[in-house]
Amino acid sequence: MSRRALGRGLEALIPQPAAAREGVRMVAIGDLRPNPKQPRKAFSEEGLESLAASIRNHGVLLPLVARPTAHGFEIVAGERRWRAAQRAGLKEVPVLVRQVEEAESLELALVENLQREDLNPIEVARAYEQLQEERGWTQEELAAAVGQSRPAVANLMRLLQLPRQVQQQVRDGALTAGHARALLGLPTAAEQCRLGAEVEERRLSVRQTEERVRRLRRAARGRKRPPQEAGGFAAQRRHLEEQLRRSLGTRVHIEGDAARGRVELHYHSSEELDALLERLLPG
Incomplete structure (x- = not known):
């Protein structure tokens, strides 16, 4: 089509x-x-x-x-x-x-x-991601196909970087896409989850959430960074995800730090799962 x-x-x-x-x-x-x-x-x-x-x-x-x-x-x-x-x-x-x-x-x-x-915004973002992967489109091509601007598509797809707990809050309507985008300003999944729970409990507006993120970031700059963050793991995470994506042929998401975390592999059909297993379990 x-x-x-x-x-x-x-x-x-x-x-x-x-x-x-x-x-x-x-x-x-x-x-x-x-x-x-x-x-x-x-x-x-x-x-x-x-x-x-x-x-x-x-x-x-x-x-x-x-x-x-x-x-x-x-x-x-x-x-x-x-x-x-x-x-x-x-x-x-x-x-x-x-x-x-x-x-x-x-x-x-x-x-x-x-x-x-x-x-809901998470469902749209996942559908965009699936379309992009299946069609091999750039974000520019995807945006043209769905009648949206490239920045709008990019901002929505960034929500998939949030931890599952926060994504579920967006699905349930407890957080808006604006709240979720603000939470992306925090460096760790744990901080995003904590503030996400606070936003829901206190019913903070998007503007109030953005201000809380700014305060947390200022406070973090005044403290010594943990060893794993000082070692540059946070900066390496995206590079590692991209390397794994190219090697395995599917989207990869890494949560956690250099000492402890989780690696998620995504697939959208039984055929994609079979292909992924063949790469992971050769022979």
Whole structure:
């Protein structure tokens, strides 16, 4: 799919009302499967119940988009409608069946959710990362494909550098993307987690959080750095991550310091996991 088509979003797949509804058919609920690369991982219970009530009264007004597979159909766009239709007791739903390559499914699912503002910042960042890795795009190319500025894309993807605890706070809505970006100004994951918990507990604004970060950094400059930091491990971390990424062919994240920490290896499919294991366990 071209970037022009991706920028147009679902218009590239769903015909306008005046157009003939060729390709739209009723498909049994059980024959549909969610897209495993769906960017959105969390669905609001309240939102699903509200949509289910609407579907009971009015039906599914906008067809889902799905691609045929060996065992039925994989949803490209409309998983939320599919889930709500099940709650509403529907046996089948209208589906626009199109031949869509697997790599394009992620793009279209991302566009649909972005247009509806359904994704939290961490989900968007992970989807951007996955698109970039699968397509081999630069950040400039990725930004053009999703209709965002390069700085906006870069700032969002930086949130993936935060520890899991803070990322979960963003997913849950306890912290905004602005809070999370401010926490990136702290040098260690432990400090980021501590301040993240304080921000949530005290309900600090983004501006207050930024001021707390500045104070913590000033205080840290007045203290002697720990030996492992003085040895330059923090400065080496990104270089080590890049070396491992090139060697293993996947994104690598290192948390901790020179004495203790954790190395995370990322994969997005069983094929990528197999390839990673072959590199780690040769022979």
